[in-house]
Amino acid sequence: MRQILSLLVSILFIAAVLLGCGKDASYSETSEKLPDVVSYNFDIRPILSDKCLACHGPDANKRKAGLRLDIAENAFRALEENPGAHALVAGKPELSQVFLRITTQDTAERMPPMDSNLKLSQREINLIGKWIKQGAKYEKHWAFVAPKKPKLPQVDREDWPLNEIDFFILQKQEEKGLKPNEEADKERLLKRLSLDVLGLPPTLKMMDDFQADTRPDAYERVVDQLLKNPAYGEKMAIHWLDLARYADSHGYQDDGYRTQWPWRDWVIHAFNENLPYNKFVTWQLAGDLLPNSTKEQLLATGFNRNHKITEEGGVIPEEYRIMYVTDRNDLFGKGLLGVTLECAHCHDHKYDPFSQKEYYQMFAFFNNVDEKGIESVIGGPETYAKNPLMEISNEDAKSILSFVNKPDTNRLIVSVMGDLDTLRRTYILKRGAYDMPGDEVQPGTPNAILPFNKNYPKNRLGLSKWLFDKKNPLTARVYVNILWQEFFGRGIVKTSGDFGMQGDLPSHPALLDWLAVDFMEHGWDVKRLVKQMVTSATYRQAATVSKEKLAVDPENILLARGPRYRIHAEFIKDLVLSSSGLLNKTIGGPSVKPYQPDGLWEGATSGRGLLSVYKQDHGASLYRRGMYTLIKRTVPPPTMGIFDASNRDLCEVRRLKTNTPLQALVMMNDPAVLEASRVLAGKLLQEKGTLEAKITKAFQLIVCRQPTEKELDILMRYYEKEIKTITPETATRMLTVGEYPLTKNVDKIRQAALMQLISTIYNLEETITKT
Template sequence: MRDQNRESESNKVYVMRVKYLGSFLAVLYAIIFLESCTGSSKDNLPERIPNEISYNFDVRPILSDKCLACHGPDANKREAGLRLDIAEEAYRALKENPSAHAIVPGKPELSQMYLRISTTDTSMQMPPKSSNLRLSAYEIDLLKAWIKQGAKYEKHWAFTVPKKPALPAVKKEGWSKNEIDLFILARQEQKGLSPNEEADQERLLKRLSLDLTGLPPTLAMMDGFVANQNANAYEKVVDKLLASPEYGERMALPWLDVARYSDSYGYQMDNYRSQWPWRDWVIHALNKNISYKDFITWQLAGDLIPNANKEQLLATGFNRNHKITEEGAVDEEEYRITYVTDRSDTFGKALLGVTMECAHCHDHKYDPFSQKEYYQMFSFFNNVNEMRATYTAIDPSVGKPESFAKKPMMEISNEDVKSILKFVNKPDTSRLIVSVMGDLDTTRKTYVLKRGVFNAYGDQVQPGTPKSILPFDPKYPKNRLGLAQWLFDKRNPLTARVFVNRMWQEFFGRGIVKTSGDFGMQGELPTHPALLDWLAVDFMEHNWDMKRLVKQVVMSATYRQSVVVTPEKRDADPENIYLARSPRYRIQAEFIKDLVLSSSGLLVKTIGGPSVKPYQPEGLWESATAGGDVMLSVYRQDHGASLYRRGMYTFVKRTVPPPSMGIFDASNRDLCEISRQKTNTPLQALVMMNDPTVLEASRVLADRLLSEKSETKAKITKAFRMIICRTPTDKEIAVLTEYYAGEAKSMNIKQAERLLSVGEYPQSNKADKKLLVAMMRVISTIYNLEEAITKT
């Protein structure tokens, strides 16, 4: 089966892709239409009422979806005075009928909730017909059974302090590599599944290298790993990749999405900002493996740490990465409130994994967060000495601004990069200013904002945190440093869970909690709750060590599985929730560029420094620019080494993000983004076939291969290994060799010269142009194989 899978990929040559694209789309749309009409087989399976019904995992999701919008935490939207998310409220006599109760534990026939959801009388039925919500027969039966069992409420699972569960017993012996596998295998055995065999060495090395560095393995790495038969060969490769400088770059990328990092301010003017030294710090911190506790504390409150140094101050750029307006005639206070809102919402989503922003205008409709609690957290970020982003004039005699209206700011001098900030890749002696945090000398008052309106003041509030998560301890200072201490309090139920879940997402494509930015009642339930808690507690017990956590995951047998899927496994677990196979999905947009540049030999591995402007279609910036900064009104492409930097260093202008990156689902960095979408569109195929970087890389690699003294078959084999990261089958080589011969024979010189003109990297002028273009097309075809940019 595996050989058949390999052979099928080689037949997808460049010409065939173009020829059959239209028919492929027609078939695809037909399948989508049929599925939407018929539904999946999974939807038609009968569901069985559990013997012991869990409020958290069985009942709460139904209430949250169908009932809590009108009978939940939001007092302003609550109907009939009935609240169903709290036991004592649900058991209480009804406001409109004191002789009746919504829920009578053990007696569904006396429980108005059950009577109203099961009645066929539309005037009495709940949810009301006007809501367009309906409970299925299964949901009604489950709620009836729950009430009969005593209607026991539980605190929301994510708001309970995680405890390290006992390791589960499993039947299959000898498969597990570490504790992770015991939890995964136990769940598989419950579902009648069994894990896949380990992936072959070549595919496993590619997966590991992409996951830990964002780059494909070199030929030397491939040869060395395959030849090494020692029992610890895999672990040695893991340790080597974890210690590589590229590790920090790879792991920084998702954090840049979380931190909404960009190279421009956003909004209409969207001028340049120099926040890239903060990005350099993130890479440095991850490579140095500072604890997650310090990594977050410095970013939240590095400026408030006693005797803080410039590195800790630079880290606080995290809180200043949000959009900032530069337009005139705006209400300064309105935008200041917008900035504070962004910071507090990012804190909730990124670090707590909850949708606190839903309480900006009113009490949260689903989670136990009041509007007052929202503004209590808001107050931690409300004391920044912050104004608009415009500079005052620069005095040319001294090369310094007369004053800064943009506060607070930090200057990075040449002396700094020789000492405390050695990791900052400052390329010249120009003045370098970074936005950081700094509070006012006196505390700014914070008020509840009625309906979220910036100047509609309600009651004054003091710094605080949601009681449902963890009340704010009076021993902590009432500032951002105290908030960081609260965040890493061992009693905080969310911090560790949210981070290990996000790391799991990085390696398996989805988190144990799929909604990695929402652990609340509207979020999805964890697929492996015991594993999530075990990892969270273990992470805390080992001093929040991020590299150790990463190594645990990639050393597991779960991670090492083959991606091969049988029809039986696909039908039993189509979403691969139980991980009886390794997930297969396309790598991130930036890593696609990295793979192309690295495999062709074009990649410039310089770490850090200002962002670069590679190839981009003409006129994009100009058509979307509203004047302002001359620097960003016109796209001025870089040249030389800057064209071949890693994708994460591509200049991100918020109003016009890099188009090729966006097509492959990269973030535009407007807001905090916890996980990227995964789409599959024809535009992605067109990028791979026509993007100048891909064509240039194909030309350069072809030129280098043709300069080597080897047979055509050996050259194509080498190209295939460098890009796909495995040895091709005989059938694949035969198809590609035949394609090469046909292209060399049919190529005319004018067509060859036009293709060879793509890209600025110089040609050797030694190779025959027809042969060079023929080899270039073979390599371009290999880049366009699905397997090239897919983690397998």
Template sequence: MNRLLTCTVLIVAAIATLVSCFNNSGNEETLPKNVSYNFHIRPILSDKCFKCHGPDASHREAGLRLDIADSAYAPLLNTKGAFAIVPGKPELSELIKRISSTDSTMVMPTPESHLGSLSEHEIALFKKWIKQGAKYEAHWAFTMPVKIPLPEVKDKEWVKNEIDRFILAKLEEKGLTPNEEADKERLLKRVSFDLTGLPPSLEMMDRFVADKSDVAYEKMVDALLQLPQYGEKIAVHWMDVARYADSYGYQDDNIRTQWPWRDWVIHAFNQNMPYDQFVTWQVAGDMLPDATKENILATGFFRNHKYTEEGGVIEEEYRIEYLIDKTKTFTKGILGITIECAQCHDHKYDPFSQKDYYSLLAFFNNTKEKGFEGDVGTSQPAKNPVLTITAEDRKHLLSYINAKDTNALTVSVMGERDTLRKTYLLNRGVYDQPADEVQPTAVKAVMKFDTVKFPRNRIGLAKWTVDKKNPLTARVFVNQVWQEFFGKGLVKTSGDFGMQGELPSHPELLDWLAVDFMENGWNVKRLVKQIVTSATYRQSGKVKDIHLKKDPENIYLARSPRQRLKAEFVRDMYLASSGLLIKTIGGASVKPYQPKGIWEAASSGRGVLATYRQDHNDALYRRGLYNFIKLTVPPPSMIMFDASNRDQCEVKRLKTNTPLQALIMMNDPAVLEASRVLAQQLLSERSTADEKISKAFRLIICRQPSATEKKILNEYYTEQLQLFQQNKLNAAVTIKVGEYPINKELNQQEVAALMKTINTVYNMEEAIVK
């Protein structure tokens, strides 16, 4: 009986302890020492409260704004004698009473809002914040970045540069230790793809592995940064931002020639043009004093959006659509904010009014472009205003533009009217419902637009954008560059630095990099080198149990993230490793292999793009970024690997994993052709089958195969060869793929067997992962 009583007491005590732990989940021990409005309170307000008590006046309840201190501290209109927040006194704050209430008629958020109630921990955060004075802070992204002193760390031996001090400090705080450095072969593959989008050559692999000096890696990074393929690699992201395509997107979806602008982007990155200049030229190059054709060409950035060629449309409606697109591209791609939400009403979460939106749009409202000018046809596939680039221009000023003939090229660019067009706020965003007139002004919540310093035109907008006091421009670009190497930015929502965006995982590092970037002349290559030479970047991708337990999403970077190559670089990988790749830089977009009938099924039957006319010879083997992009039917094999469809500005691609991706690597004619061509090349060499398979493995996977891998591949090759020799498989049918000539002097059964073996290597996950 005593034993039973003792057990009962212990069980009751255990239950009481569990209940106590649950009820005190928000106690002082689990709360931060200092509760920050920006990092603890504002995210809760944004999710639970701003819908009814935020910046949008048209949907505000009870006249209460909780996003600004003056309103939150003021007497409540509907509750006499009460205040939403009384600094220092949570017990007198109506907000605490409401969020803690169990009465459905009193509790906030209301059940009808479907926003959910606050957790005990969130309520405790509010209580402690108010007790500490309820201090409001300007949104972190709208305050100037500060370059704080580098944090102290325990493991100073691990640190390679300043980036590592910030990363390691956070790891040590979280009880994590970084991974060891990746082995040389995997590290070279990673940095080669990250800097050029191409696998390293065998000569590069051998040289790097043999170089035992302390500067071997840095020398390799410097060499890769000097290759012209670097500009092609980094241009892919900017083409997503700029929604670059080779057609107009609406109705007949006819052809256009914006590719000289793409060639300029590649050139600008290879020349390491400072980012502030890069942005200035694209925003207002045509308005610079004594603007050259290169300055004007850069403004093609704003002319990459869709255009209608449908008769009977309302011209003004589409002209406004084009302005809306420019505004969104500028704010999302360069400023990292979602101001397009204010097109129809004040922003619900960020301090952007509808007037702010149209004041910004006003900078683009004076362009010469029309809403509709008919089908321009093929003689001049560009919309006015256009820049004409002659053969003489390409010979001297614009030598980086790769044109096959001497014909003049036309590119859609920006151009200002001689007379000022008035801009109006549009009721509910409708083109034919003008309200109050507005003047060109940048977003004041980000940084004041000083009209003494900045003229009210695109030159002024460009100067405001790259002013070192602008808190967003450098932060946003540094974050996008970081995202290119680690798969996600220090701010995960790279297109939204506003109230609803994610908080930075390493805010001090982001700010330090942004300030350092500006202090060093907005030098993009320098920033890239800082990142790839850090110990953080060089880590092994090995996942340890403690990583999964403490940081499953790898937020704190105790290991290198495993990432699939972007769609363009999947193509580049198999072309380069097989020897098929044509490394010509720039030029008109090309049409490689594609399933029959796709364009025709989605076409109106009119225009030069009604039918897909595949290219031949060298054009079949150009890099992925040169694939022709028809907006209504983007390249299918690339879309399957999550390429941007270029329909609008995109700063971060989706990442999916579907069976269709595996089917492409198994069956795409381009992959099969690459397998055949590499097999032919290897069979032309004097080496054993084992040596041929090992070399193919190195070319594709970029490392030596293990003994087990060699055994499996050699056995598979032998098996397939026997099946072909026994006529159980047809070698002639197998190798008849692609337009690259078949080497008839080789044993076709050996070609087919080795081709299938190589295709197996291409289908390893590691082939398309860095």
């Protein structure tokens, strides 16, 4: 009786709504217009994923009432608890239990349940009602459908686009009544480009040459010039080091030193040589399994030995070995496929169509490595790398591995991949526990993405072939999205590590598909893709924002203005060193230990090993690029951590962007910034010219543009004020910061005053912001 009354109330409610809304009913009053055609993928699935699938999704163990809503066949069948009713009846929301239960006034019947703390908005209810009215058509999740190259959209302003990217961006803007910004001025555009392609500010010569070049293709010429610069490989390597969780220590309690940096040298080399992305990844996944594999291809497999490794006594070896394999499997899912595969480690995925069995089928590809959970106790050079390993000889560094910056004749070993001679069996682990094996599984891939081709070998090389199969819907999309994120600050899919049901929908789905297919059609050419992005009119826009644009699109999702955000932690250091003339441009080699507050390592150590005490480096090592700073996982570099650098514990495809007072304190007090200010001040005072010219040059070197008259006047008056207030004793104390030799034959008070002024310029928001 209660169910009948509830049903009658619901039917009366729907009837009233339909009568009130007319033929094109939206099922309730709402000020927000619904789409003419409601899409399952873009309108309905996000609602189900957020509010329904935890109880009515892929995870059979958590499923309620036997109802599964993520598959059409299940959603349309008769209900287990009420065979006379159906969750969905195409075209008839008034007979669909889903709609009746989300609109009922009976709180005991309403879905989602009251105790879930979830609630549908009126717009979400209206969308579901209209979708059912239109036939309740299901679609395969957009990210699991192989991309097809769409036609370029029609736009009103046909004179604006400079390449194909711009047509897709402009179409979305015009739909929202927005217009793109004008092109940024040459100074700001060059700074943006140089920071994005090299991770370094432009030199004065680059600025002067670009300003003087009036040819129509002047900008494209600069792009080509920068792509040939060896610093390009260093800049591009940063996002890959995050993804590959590269670090210089093993990561657990003892956190001993490791020598994986030759693999980092290879990554830089591969980007500079423009190794196609399919080869770049295949060598890293399975270089050891390639026919007639070279030592370079074997070195590339260090990619999957960057994970944390224990050296503690008393651990259970098999527990940790399983953790290592799990890490590789999860990285493959998040970093290369852009899915949260790790959620199926203990049970079927709650939102995406990945079973626990499929998780361990993927796991099997990485489970045959000839390794142990614990190999040795922390100690000498033989523990810097773990088996399987390769040794890089002096001869190697002069020939096939000439890109490895081997600075001495000491033994150099790197952890790489290498499989057992016999196959190690793989089992589903109940609840993910290493000591609770279930059914045995064979290597395989999630069917929802792409079934594994039977002609591929069932090893990591076969997995690589599957990854770069043209039918694989994710590989190209995911990497294109990561690169878009690098240049625009936000991916086309914001959740760049999650293209699944719980991830954000793409802001420009057609553009993402066009870029993915185009990337594959042109041989997975990374430099070509970078050039496409940075030569677009979209990228070249000024970053200024009007009140109207801020109101319509506060996050700049529609890209009606240029990207504006703080640069990565490593590049802040690079900018400071480069602008002051201190930068050591040596590429590759071991990581270095620059200035760091005392006692950090000592306060978090077991007291054993090379990394128990922080022994700062000296000389040229202090002035290496930020990417070469030694990363001890248990105590990551504090300055870089404050600016949101990855601690490299796990695969990370997107860094957070925070804004805290600690960042200002770093820029004001970091010895590296103060030393750079001192050195640059000394150099400028040794040059001929007026004070105004010296301040202008400092501003140009740091901010990468000419100061305005007002800015220059403020800086001049600040300098004069400092000259009057700084005493000889204060000047001497100020100038002793850092280890770089003091400038000779320069008045100390004048140098200290100019140092203060330069430090102030370094502390401008614009200095460390891409505008």
